[in-house]
Amino acid sequence: MTAADYRAALEKVLRTVVEPQAADIDDRGRFPREAISALGRAGLLGLTLPTRLGGRGRGLAEAAHAVERVARCCGSTAAVLQAHFAATAVLARHAPPELLADIAAGTHLSTVALAEAGGNPLVPGGTSRAHGGVVGLHARKNWVVAAGEADSYVWSAPPLGPSGAATLWAVPAAAPGLCVPAAPDGVGLRGSASATVVADPVRVPDSAVLGADGAGAELVLTEVLPWWLALAAALATGLVEAVVRRSLDCATGPQPSWSRWQPPPTRQPDVRAELARMSLALDSLRLLLTDAVQAATWQRPDAQRRLLQVRATAGETAVRVAELGMKVCGQFAFRRDFGIERRFRDAHTAGYGQLPTDTALDHLGRVLCGLPLLS
Secondary structure, eight states, X not given: OOHHHHHHXXXXXXXXXXHHHHHXXXXXXXXXXXXXXXXXXXXXTTTTSOGGXXXXXXXXXXXXXXXXHXXXXXXXXXXXXXXXXXXXXXXXXXXXXXXXXXXXXXXXXXXXXXXXXXXXXXXXXXXXXXXXXXXXXXXXEEEETTTTTOSEEEEEEOOSSSSSSBEEEEEETTOTTEEXXXXXXXXXXXXXXXXXXXXXXXXXXXXXXXXXXXXXXXXIIIIIXXXXXXXXXXXXXXXXXXXXXXXXXXXXSOOOGGGTTSOOGGGOHHHHHHHHHHHHXXXXXXXXXXXXXXXXXXXXXXXXXXXXXXXHHHHHHHHHHHHHHHHHHGGGGGOTTTOHHHHHHHHHHTTSSSSOHHHHHHHHHHHHTTOOTTO
């Protein structure tokens, strides 16, 4: 699949499925199953799998573009796609061929389960015990996107042996002992089915390990985290793009009759200045994201710092631009067809999750101070 092919397929799904259903997904807080299925049929769930595994052979840049474009229409669908791509980054190297074949065919959705209350996502809590070829994983994972909707979870747990900080596992959704709320917890973007998932314990065969026992923290750092950071920034960029576009529509479009007593928005210097600030913030964020993705793709020495920078910057920029959009559009910001208020909520919510903005800033500070992330 060439870049032109995948972009054409993506635009068709956005036009026919994602955009028409975005407002209803947000209103009802329902999982975007139709959109995810359509993305799968278009080959986009397997977008980043190597062609030798049946995928489309595209990289982080294409995944970031896909998440950003989806986020312009529906933040919840973009959050699900972000988690799937981040999980696929490690599954592509370590998962069994049959699971990868299902991802390539667009019939398997995966997600990540790393974060725990008050803990470092790189150093999981809970317990891991092996007996007779079966491993029991006991933990409580927070902010898991597509909880109860995904077909598998990339799950971090303490190592079975004495060495290492963590081990990663591919946990099937049907694994015994996996407890998912019957209804979403109400955290995360409204339609993303984000919830706390409990393993009490969940039992998986020892063959479900991803990589070597004890090597999970390194896998998260080198394979999962770069994708998660870049795609979180891409999601925020898509939200910013949507707010800027709708704010311009609000300012330049037909004005109601009752507003004739005041100048049109485009004749108000303060409104023009706010629109300019929003546009500058969007362009600056795009440059940072492009640089961070290139740094990760080419494995530049500053890649980790660039990715942490753009994750933190994107989270704060999305909130700031969404607030300006509410100010520029005034009461129109709350209209369902404008969607500004929806993006305002999404921007605030996207700052949390598996690696929230505050954690990205802390990790960035560690990098700048020469401290290890795994301390």
